[in-house]
Amino acid sequence: MPKRRVHVAAAAIFNDQGQVLIARRPSIADQGGLWEFPGGKLAPYETGLEALRRELREELGINIQRAQPLIRVHHEYPDKHILLDVWETHDFEGEPWGREGQAVRWVSPDDFGRYAFPAANGPIIRAVTLPHDYLITGEASDEEDFDRKLKRALVEDGIKLVQLRAHDLGEDAYRARAERALATCREHGASLILNCSLEVFRAVDADGLHLPSRELMALTHRPIGDDKWLAASTHNAEQLAQAQRLGCDFATLSPVRETPSHPGAVTIGWHDLQQMVEEVTMPVYALGGTSRDDGDRARAVGAQGIASIRDFWR
Ligand SMILES: Nc1nc2c([nH]c(=O)n2[C@H]2C[C@H](O)[C@@H](COP(=O)(O)OP(=O)(O)OP(=O)(O)O)O2)c(=O)[nH]1
Ligand SMILES: [Mg+2]
Numbered sequence: 163m164p165k166r167r168v169h170v171a172a173a174a175i176f177n178d179q180g181q182v183l184i185a186r187r188p189s190i191a192d193q194g195g196l197w198e199f200p201g202g203k204l205a206p207y208e209t210g211l212e213a214l215r216r217e218l219r220e221e222l223g224i225n226i227q228r229a230q231p232l233i234r235v236h237h238e239y240p241d242k243h244i245l246l247d248v249w250e251t252h253d254f255e256g257e258p259w260g261r262e263g264q265a266v267r268w269v270s271p272d273d274f275g276r277y278a279f280p281a282a283n284g285p286i287i288r289a290v291t292l293p294h295d296y297l298i299t300g301e302a303s304d305e306e307d308f309d310r311k312l313k314r315a316l317v318e319d320g321i322k323l324v325q326l327r328a329h330d331l332g333e334d335a336y337r338a339r340a341e342r343a344l345a346t347c348r349e350h351g352a353s354l355i356l357n358c359s360l361e362v363f364r365a366v367d368a369d370g371l372h373l374p375s376r377e378l379m380a381l382t383h384r385p386i387g388d389d390k391w392l393a394a395s396t397h398n399a400e401q402l403a404q405a406q407r408l409g410c411d412f413a414t415l416s417p418v419r420e421t422p423s424h425p426g427a428v429t430i431g432w433h434d435l436q437q438m439v440e441e442v443t444m445p446v447y448a449l450g451g452t453s454r455d456d457g458d459r460a461r462a463v464g465a466q467g468i469a470s471i472r473d474f475w476r
Contacts, residue, residue: 166242171214172201174232174290175224176252181268182290183258184277185221197277199248199286200258200266210247222258222266226251230461233289235443237282248286288411289445293322294457294467296414296447300475301330305339312343315474316350319454325355325372325393325469333362340366355393360385373410375401384409395449397430399438406442414469415439417450418460421472436463 175183184197202217204210215226229251237244260266269277271291279287297315302308315321326343328336336358344366347354353369356362363371363386370391373381378394378401386392394405396413405413415438417429429450430438439446445466452460453473460468 165238168242168244169204169210169247170201170244171204171210171217171247171249172199172286173214173218173226173229174199174248174250174286175218175222175254175258176250177268179268179270181270183222184267184269185260186265186267188262188264193280195278196280197267198280198283199290201248211249214247214249218254218258221260221262221264222256223261224254224256224258227253227255229253230458231464232461233286233443233445233466234440234464235282235285237443239281244282246282246286248289250290285443285445289466292412292445292466294461295319295321295454295474296323296325296449296467296469297321297474298325298327298449298469298471299343300327300471302328305342308339309342309346311475312346313350314476316346316352319474321474322352323355324352325357326368327357327372327471329357333359337362337366340368344368353391355391370411378404378408378410381408396446399441402438402442402444402446406444410444412445412447412466413442414447414449415465416448416469418448419451419456421451432459432463435460435465439464 185200187194187196187198189195200218200221201214204213218224218226229249232248232250235246274287324347326340340356344354355370355372356368357372371386373394375395375397392410394410394413396402396405396415418435419429435448447467447469448460448465449469452468452470456468
């Protein structure tokens with residue numbers, strides 16, 4: 163017999179302190195006793211957003227004013243195939259409470275590790291924890307110039323996720339820059355992802371490692387532990403699938419749009435990006451010709467947000 167297909171709408175509900183509301187599933191329910199992002203099954207003829215509004219009224223007594231798509235997760239449970247259609251909201255009316263007797267709690271994403279979630283929730287937790295903008299560092303005339311540009315992005319643009327990309331530097335110079343960048347990122351509550359050899363990565367102890375697509379394709383297993391972010395650069399569906407197999411936490415997909423540096427190049431475009439992102443269960447940043455102005459567009463087609471050098475590096 164084919165498995166039952168279940169379509170569920172759920173929400174990451176944020177308060178002003180950046181905490182997210184989680185709820186405990188009743189012990190007798192499916193996945194009982196585990197914590198979840200509130201929501202429930204779509205009724206016939208409902209869209210995901212309609213179901214979400216109804217479920218959050220029923221379960222929490224709140225009215226959603228505005229929500230944006232966050233991630234869509236396909237997951238095979240033993241008895242069913244589930245699609246979790248997850249939205250993010252900061253705008254709602256009312257104070258949420260457990261209208262069905264369920265425990266609810268506001269939790270900082272950094273503390274999700276203390277709660278047990280259903281097996282399908284790993285990618286959702288990563289999407290909720292990751293920001294919507296990913297800065298990739300660009301050129302710097304010297305270290306002072308680098309520090310100034312990095313600080314500007316952290317302070318003025320509020321960047322929380324940085325990839326240190328500097329293929330022009332030798333190992334020692336890269337490592338020195340990485341150590342300084344790490345201190346600066348820590349000061350501003352941002353995470354630093356290194357794009358370098360495993361050796362340098364281990365020596366610096368930054369927050370994650372970003373694999374170039376060529377290295378991604380050469381690997382057969384996840385090269386670092388689960389306590390660090392693992393990211394990868396991808397340019398097509400095959401590379402995205404490999405990132406997923408390897409257990410990457412997130413990926414960039416490029417080039418989405420034409421860039422001034424590559425006019426006339428073949429680009430992916432928003433339509434194909436949507437299809438490629440739907441095939442994987444992983445936050446994906448749209449890269450290549452993208453700026454913050456594309457953020458809503460990118461999220462509307464299923465991306466986590468945008469990655470950019472040009473928009474943030476000045
Ligand atoms: N709401 C929600 N459901 C999740 C999450 N993770 C996860 O695997 N699920 C699964 C558990 C359930 O099989 C299904 C959600 O169905 P549900 O039981 O909440 O549906 P519902 O609110 O419409 O409840 P009911 O009327 O059918 O009792 O999705 C999550 O984070 N949030
Ligand atoms: Mg529910």
